[in-house]
Amino acid sequence: MSTVRNVELASAEIPTGFAAFRCNLRRWRVPLSILALCLLPWVLPSQALAVNVLIYGLVAVGYNLLFGYTGLLSFGHAAFFGAGAYTTGIAIGAFGANWFVAMIAGVAVAGLLSVVMGILAIRTRGIYFSMVTLALSQLVYYTALQASSWTGGENGLRGFTVSTLTFPGFSINFLDPLVKYYAIMVVVALALWFVSRVLNSPFGAVIEAIRENETRARACGYNVERTKLLSFVLSGLLCGLAGTLSAMHLSIVPLDSLHYHTSGLIVMMTLLGGAGSFFGPFVGALAFLSMEDVFSLWTSNWQLIVGVIFILFVLYLPKGIWGTLISWRANR
Amino acid sequence: MTNPIMSVTDVGKRFGGLVALSGITADFREGQITAIIGPNGAGKSTFFNILSGALRPSSGTLRFRGQDMAGVPQHDYVHRGIARSYQITNIFPNLTVLENVRVAAQAFRSRMNIWTDRTDYKDLEDKASAVLESVGLGARRQTLAKYLAHGQQRALEIAISLVADPALLLLDEPTAGMGPEETREMVALIEVLASNRTILLVEHKMKMILGLSDRVLVLHHGQLLADGTPQEIQANSEVRRVYLGQNDGYA
Amino acid sequence: MTVQLIAMQLFSGLALGAILIMVALGLSIIFGMLGIVNFAHGALFMVGAYAGLYVASLTGSFWLALVLAPVLVGVFGMLIERFLIRPLYGRSPDDPLLLTFGLGYVLVEAVRIVFGTDGIPFSTPAALRGVVDLGIGFFPLYRLFVVGVVLVVLLLLWWGLEKTKFGLIVRAGSADPLILRVLGVDIGRLWLIVFGIGVGVTALGGVLAAPMRNVSPEMGTLVLAEAFVVTVIGGMGSLAGAVIAGLLVGIAVSMTALFAPEMATIVMFALMALVLLVRPNGLYGRAAPGL
Numbered sequence: 001m002s003t004v005r006n007v008e009l010a011s012a013e014i015p016t017g018f019a020a021f022r023c024n025l026r027r028w029r030v031p032l033s034i035l036a037l038c039l040l041p042w043v044l045p046s047q048a049l050a051v052n053v054l055i056y057g058l059v060a061v062g063y064n065l066l067f068g069y070t071g072l073l074s075f076g077h078a079a080f081f082g083a084g085a086y087t088t089g090i091a092i093g094a095f096g097a098n099w100f101v102a103m104i105a106g107v108a109v110a111g112l113l114s115v116v117m118g119i120l121a122i123r124t125r126g127i128y129f130s131m132v133t134l135a136l137s138q139l140v141y142y143t144a145l146q147a148s149s150w151t152g153g154e155n156g157l158r159g160f161t162v163s164t165l166t167f168p169g170f171s172i173n174f175l176d177p178l179v180k181y182y183a184i185m186v187v188v189a190l191a192l193w194f195v196s197r198v199l200n201s202p203f204g205a206v207i208e209a210i211r212e213n214e215t216r217a218r219a220c221g222y223n224v225e226r227t228k229l230l231s232f233v234l235s236g237l238l239c240g241l242a243g244t245l246s247a248m249h250l251s252i253v254p255l256d257s258l259h260y261h262t263s264g265l266i267v268m269m270t271l272l273g274g275a276g277s278f279f280g281p282f283v284g285a286l287a288f289l290s291m292e293d294v295f296s297l298w299t300s301n302w303q304l305i306v307g308v309i310f311i312l313f314v315l316y317l318p319k320g321i322w323g324t325l326i327s328w329r330a331n332r
Numbered sequence: 333m334t335n336p337i338m339s340v341t342d343v344g345k346r347f348g349g350l351v352a353l354s355g356i357t358a359d360f361r362e363g364q365i366t367a368i369i370g371p372n373g374a375g376k377s378t379f380f381n382i383l384s385g386a387l388r389p390s391s392g393t394l395r396f397r398g399q400d401m402a403g404v405p406q407h408d409y410v411h412r413g414i415a416r417s418y419q420i421t422n423i424f425p426n427l428t429v430l431e432n433v434r435v436a437a438q439a440f441r442s443r444m445n446i447w448t449d450r451t452d453y454k455d456l457e458d459k460a461s462a463v464l465e466s467v468g469l470g471a472r473r474q475t476l477a478k479y480l481a482h483g484q485q486r487a488l489e490i491a492i493s494l495v496a497d498p499a500l501l502l503l504d505e506p507t508a509g510m511g512p513e514e515t516r517e518m519v520a521l522i523e524v525l526a527s528n529r530t531i532l533l534v535e536h537k538m539k540m541i542l543g544l545s546d547r548v549l550v551l552h553h554g555q556l557l558a559d560g561t562p563q564e565i566q567a568n569s570e571v572r573r574v575y576l577g578q579n580d581g582y583a
Numbered sequence: 584m585t586v587q588l589i590a591m592q593l594f595s596g597l598a599l600g601a602i603l604i605m606v607a608l609g610l611s612i613i614f615g616m617l618g619i620v621n622f623a624h625g626a627l628f629m630v631g632a633y634a635g636l637y638v639a640s641l642t643g644s645f646w647l648a649l650v651l652a653p654v655l656v657g658v659f660g661m662l663i664e665r666f667l668i669r670p671l672y673g674r675s676p677d678d679p680l681l682l683t684f685g686l687g688y689v690l691v692e693a694v695r696i697v698f699g700t701d702g703i704p705f706s707t708p709a710a711l712r713g714v715v716d717l718g719i720g721f722f723p724l725y726r727l728f729v730v731g732v733v734l735v736v737l738l739l740l741w742w743g744l745e746k747t748k749f750g751l752i753v754r755a756g757s758a759d760p761l762i763l764r765v766l767g768v769d770i771g772r773l774w775l776i777v778f779g780i781g782v783g784v785t786a787l788g789g790v791l792a793a794p795m796r797n798v799s800p801e802m803g804t805l806v807l808a809e810a811f812v813v814t815v816i817g818g819m820g821s822l823a824g825a826v827i828a829g830l831l832v833g834i835a836v837s838m839t840a841l842f843a844p845e846m847a848t849i850v851m852f853a854l855m856a857l858v859l860l861v862r863p864n865g866l867y868g869r870a871a872p873g874l
């Protein structure tokens with residue numbers, strides 16, 4: 001049983017005062033989040049940073065579904081992110097697919113991979129889960145490294161570009177930074193809406209019960225393994241989607257996208273922002289990427305600073321930035 | 333006994349070299365309150381775990397309403413009508429009291445629905461509220477479960493298993509850690525519950541058991557030492573020797 | 584494909600397995616007693632190698648490095664337990680995992696700063712160079728040495744656990760920590776020592792591996808994954824499992840390298856996936872932390 005880091009109360013009555021404000025905040029969480037994302041490119045120093053926040057924020061949101069809400073600490077989600085990215089790149093580069101088909105393919109492959117990995121990983125007892133997910137995703141990494149004729153091996157996948165997004169009737173210039181941002185934001189917004197629905201659903205209640213007390217959830221009549229698998233797959237699909245966006249944004253897929261370093265990055269961002277809260281993952285992505293931007297100007301060893309900050313967060317601020325903010329205001 | 337609701341035949345359980353239970357045979361009649369007593373280590377928890385599907389017996393069979401329960405996964409037990417409460421409070425700490433019970437009720441309506449809003453199932457909230465009222469927690473619905481006092485957490489513990497409306501209710505030391513007043517309330521609750529279901533009860537408080545139960549099973553070293561009415565058990569010299577002498581009243 | 588070649592490759596697998604066993608042992612010891620998975624494990628292996636490098640370059644003696652480096656890193660491990668992991672007691676079981684992961688990150692960067700990002704060669708000590716004629720073929724002396732050291736460590740561990748009072752306390756404590764408290768055992772000191780030993784064993788693996796691999800800040804990356812694979816296959820918290828799984832993986836990888844070198848690393852993970860299908864708790868898995 002893992003202690004939850006942030007709680008979003010499922011209230012039954014109409015509460016008053018701050019609780020009411022918070023309840024309404026929860027109901028408006030999707031539009032408010034989208035509003036914040038709309039403003040992002042105007043607030044941040046660079047568009048590149050803004051796009052990265054979008055993409056990694058989405059990865060973290062997908063991951064948060066499994067980690068923050070279901071309570072499963074996976075260290076292998078880079079596999080889904082990378083699978084989505086590579087599939088999209090290969091679909092466009094090697095098969096000449098159009099961007100939409102490539103995205104769907106990317107998400108589908110990531111989903112399939114998450115079914116396979118999930119079935120293997122969820123069979124194991126809690127403490128094994130993190131190790132198994134890390135090891136299984138390394139299997140994917142080394143396979144991609146070896147299949148260099150498809151993936152480009154150590155050098156990563158190149159040779160594909162998305163310059164315009166064609167729709168029936170019109171097209172969008174994907175090379176314009178601002179247009180690219182908002183195009184990606186539309187996808188992320190749709191994903192956020194999807195996640196919000198899932199969290200509000202009966203399934204959303206079940207995964208929280210599992211996080212709180214897995215054995216009791218089972219005794220209450222829930223097939224815990226199947227529920228975990230569904231959560232695993234949903235988060236894999238979302239991370240895969242983020243991967244497809246990353247591929248289309250960068251026109252390159254580095255091999256490292258599949259390495260457990262990337263998985264660790266995802267975990268760090270989610271925790272820094274606030275696992276188990278809706279908007280926390282974006283805050284975490286923003287915090288992490290901003291730190292990278294700023295610290296790397298001072299020193300090439302910025303990772304050391306970020307690592308230390310992460311350790312401090314685990315020790316003293318386990319709820320993350322956003323999560324701590326929410327609970328401060330709740331306790332006022 | 334015609335058609336017992338639950339019957340165990342020659343049930344045994346080993347953990348590696350340790351024999352926790354052996355040769356347990358008993359039939360449980362519908363509508364009765366049966367107490368299971370025995371010294372610590374007698375195998376009561378193991379027995380309960382087997383009855384509720386948390387453990388598979390190493391030998392013997394378990395039949396519920398005539399159906400062999402071998403191979404039935406644990407999460408299906410409650411759907412068949414067997415629910416259990418735990419000796420060590422086993423609730424959902426960071427969910428509200430209401431949600432604790434509502435999510436338990438939800439298991440009978442929907443388990444994998446990822447699309448509709450959970451508040452659409454209004455009847456679940458009503459059902460949960462009703463059960464909470466019956467155990468005296470109505471006023472604490474919005475409190476996070478981890479902030480409840482011990483006695484209230486025990487009440488929540490029972491409420492979660494109650495909302496399943498089970499035909500067979502297994503209560504594992506429901507009055508654990510409770511004083512005389514709270515124990516009396518719990519006994520009254522159990523009597524109300526027993527009016528339309530079968531109850532199996534593990535307890536240490538002898539006076540309570542002898543007054544409440546229709547039948548008593550005594551376990552000792554994993555075996556069934558005695559099986560009879562409270563009066564028969566009290567008169568049984570072996571039981572007195574092993575167990576009754578050590579414990580009396582609200583110990 | 585002569586018998587000789589296969590036999591040689593088998594021995595190679597033995598040496599590889601020996602290192603894997605060291606690494607998995609360290610992980611299992613820590614999990615068995617404290618119930619936590621140390622995600623800084625690979626980084627500590629790497630730190631061990633660098634510590635060995637440092638001591639050897641300071642003193643000129645490989646043997647001193649072999650003894651001192653694990654002790655130094657073991658003490659460092661104790662500091663980690665006392666000041667970073669102990670505060671997490673009672674919180675979510677994921678927290679030590681997360682913290683040690685961050686720690687691994689930090690350690691790698693710290694080593695990069697101090698020793699640079701390039702790999703440093705660690706030459707095999709003069710006394711251990713050369714080959715030995717084993718009848719079926721010539722086998723590098725150093726690898727035999729490694730196998731020998733691991734055997735000694737295994738014997739010491741077995742003796743320590745089974746025959747000493749300290750070992751008795753450790754075994755009891757891993758089965759039921761509460762009992763120790765009740766009996767007045769200082770469990771904090773126990774954790775400290777066990778964590779130190781676990782880290783020390785891993786660091787020893789790093790020193791032993793140094794002449795066989797390039798000593799670089801990244802050398803622990805694959806090691807972490809390898810340790811997990813061996814532990815999952817063998818069963819968490821089981822020393823026998825770590826040994827058998829380590830040998831199994833070492834030989835599997837070595838034999839695959841003979842026929843299809845590019846598949847060697849993949850085979851290790853595929854083996855784990857296979858074991859997971861059949862025995863999700865590993866070959867010797869236990870239901871609770873314990874040695």
